[in-house]
Amino acid sequence: MRVTVDKDLCIGAGQCVVTAPDVFDQDDDGLVELLTDAPADTDREAVKEAEHVCPARVISVEG
Incomplete structure (x- = not known):
């Protein structure tokens, strides 16, 4: 499993x-x-x- 995030698009929902x-x-x-x-x-x-729950869809999961 590899995880990436796009911090520039994050809205800080937590x-x-x-x-x-x-x-x-x-x-x-x-x-x-x-x-x-x-x-x-x-x-x-x-x-x-x-x-799945990230409202800004900044998390990507591969694998």
Whole structure:
């Protein structure tokens, strides 16, 4: 699994952090920060859910 984010399009909703806190965080401006681009297998479902619930659709998951 490979995760990428488009921080320029992030609106700071924070749903990614709520859904997958081991993979996503927010910077001081409230924008997404990717903690790892290759999450553990145990985070797989949470990352896919974060991609789905992101209102700005800035999360991309491959694999």
